[in-house]
Structure formats: C-alpha cells, structure tokens
Amino acid sequence: MHYIELLERALSGEHLSQEEGIELFHHAPTAELAATADAMRRQRKPDGKVTWIIDRNVNTTNVCVANCKFCNFYRIPGHAEAYINTVESLRPKVIETFRYGGEQLLLQGGHHPELGLEYYTRLFRGLKAEFPQLKLHALGPPEIAHIAKLEGMSHRQVLETLAEAGLDSLPGAGAEILNDRVRRLISKGKCGGEEWLEVMRTAHQLNITTSATMMFGHIETIEERFEHLVRIRAVQSQKPESAKGFLAFIPWPFQDDGTLLRRHKGIRNTVTGDDYIRMIALSRIMLPNIINIQASWLTVGKAVAQICLHSGANDFGSIMIEENVVSAAGAPHRFTADGIQAAIREAGFEPQLRNQQYEYRALPAQMEQQVINY
Ligand code: SF4
DSSP, rough: OOOHHHHHHHHTTOOOHHHHHHHHHSSSSSHHHHHHHHEEEEHHHTTTTTEEEEEEESBOOOBSSSSSSSSSSSTTTOTTTBBBOOHHHHHHHHHHHHHHHHEEEEEOOOOOSOHHHHHHHHHHHHHHOOOOOOOOOOOOOHHHHHHHHHHTTHHHHHHHHHHTTTTOOOTTTTOOOOOHHHHHHTTTTTTTOOOOOOHHHHHHHHTOOOEEEESSSSSSSSSHHHHHHHHHHHHHHOTTTOOEEEEEEEEEOOOTTTOOHHHHOOOOOOOOOHHHHHHHHHHHHHHHOOOEEEEOOHHOOOOHHHHHHTTOOOEEEEEOOOSSSSGGGTTTOOOOHHHHHHHHTTOEEEEBOOOOOOOOOOOOOSSOOOOOOO
C-alpha cells in the first residue's frame, strides 16, 4: 500500500500493523511523517501547549546484578562505590526539589540481590510520612519483577503492597526493546519482554498509571522496533476503561559513551537528528491510543527536540534536577526551568507545567532556579 494511504488511515485513528509501520519507516518522507504526526498531536492536544515537569531523578541503590551492557551506572555488590539510599540520605534532595518547584521523585535503581519489599515499603512510607505532598514515580517493571522473584510473590501482590506504601505511578523504565533476542544480548539479567508488559498490564488493572519507553538504535532490527510499538499499543488497548494506563511514550536513542556495548562490540549510537524526528513521528502514528509523546531533549538536545514538537511530540519531559543513569553514558544536555520554557516558546508553543498525571499545574509562586552542576 502506498505510504499516503497508510498515513490517511493513521490519521483517521486506525491502528497500523507492524508491517505497515515498517513500510512507512522505509518509504515515507520525513516531512510527510511529521505532518501526519503533527495533525494527530493536534487531534489529541488541541490547545497548543507543550507540557514539562520539574522532578528529580534519584536512585534507590546503584548495586545491581543485571549487568546490562549499555549501563555505566551500576556497581557490583561489595564495590567500594556501592550505596543504598534511605529517607535520611534522600531528605536533603527532597527539600531541594521542593525549593526548585518540583513535587516528585523519579525513584529507581539497580537489582540489588538482597533488597526486598521491606526496604522499598519502609523507604516509601518514610518519605510520604515526612513529605505527604511528595509524589513517587518509582520502580520500573524489571525492578517489580526482581522484587517479586526475591519475595516469591506475584506482580500484583508487589504492586499492591508498594501502592499501599506510597507508590503513585510506575515509570516505563527498562523496556529497551521488548524482544527477547535483543534483551538476551544487551540486558540478560532483566525481565523478559512479556514479563515487562505483564507488570504494566497488572499496574493498569490496579489503576496505577504508567509510561512506556523505547531505547533504540543499538542492536535491534527495524522489525523488532515496530514489534515493540505494536506490543505496547496492545497492552494499552487491554487496560480497563476506567484506567489511564500508559500516560506517555518516550523513545530515546541509545547513549554509547563508555558502555560495554561500544567497547566490546563496537555498537555506537548512529541515530541522526532526522532518524530521531522520524521515530517520534512514527511513535505518534503507531500509538494512537497513547495521548502524550515525549521528546527526549536530554539525549538529542534542544534543536532536534524542538523540531519533534512539530512532528508529533507534545511533551518535553523533566528538567531533571539530577539524573545519573543516561548522563553516565554521555547524554550531555541540561535545562533549567526558565531554559525549558524558553525552548518551548522558541519552538512556537506555550509551555505548561504538569504533574505526573499530565494534569496542568500553575508555576509555583516561589521557586528557585537550580544550579546545573552535574
Ligand atoms: S540498566 Fe538498571 S538493571 Fe541494567 S545494569 Fe543498569 S542499573 Fe542494573
């Protein structure tokens, strides 16, 4: 089928198949993909606002036994630089986050071989007791799967227990590419693709909101990339009517700096600005049932991310008061609260602060600009 026909079907709300997505990937010009994705963005977000959030990415522990080949963040158990955070060690960071106008921690970490449910529930309860207004966007599906295995519990039991202790929403971390050939090669110690999706399905049944991600541009084939999109869309279609499910989809290119994948296998990030813009547009086109598509300025920089706002994206993500994982593999870009809003305006949109539920929030009357020093 000609690509124009496929784009028209996407615009009318149809779910294109994996093969049809691949057809667009290979044959549709960037301008056509961007125009269709932009029209689909306007159908879903007609107010011309581009959302952003102030939050802080902090880590529970850097101890991990998963050995992902793209990760420079983790330390093996017993390493001199290994740490486990507690309410006490996180307290100053939370206080600083509020000073900068944030109200949320994106809290995730490694697969520690000994930290079970008790550590996480104690941490969440302790943080919520001290900071009741704090939101916890915490633990990706691989961590939920890891805790479930350690405890001999089901995903549902772990999620229910964590939600009861203060978990507000689940980030889409650790998806990489949801195909087990790829996962065996780059993140063998993490849960498989189907288990990742199953954790999200369960979260949606429990009315826990989530997001989905894709780290692409490493060893995956184009077929595997589109399989990833179609599987995520299928899980979103299965969510209970009353649940919001995946609130956003966030694709970003593999950051290669110093990673084992680059050092041992010579795999480099070859995703160009045009490749990324096309992937953003194709994400909007392939995922009509996910309202928000986020451009990852952290990995592709301001200029490319701004073009993405005209190619299907409607969200600029977080100013990331602190970020330790993607930055450790070379993502060099930084924004302050003023800087992110100026970049959105410069691209022709109205910046709108949001919370994790993608609800609009007013800018706090008092907020300091963070000093970027990481
Ligand atoms: S990406 Fe996460 S799971 Fe993989 S090695 Fe790093 S910390 Fe561990």
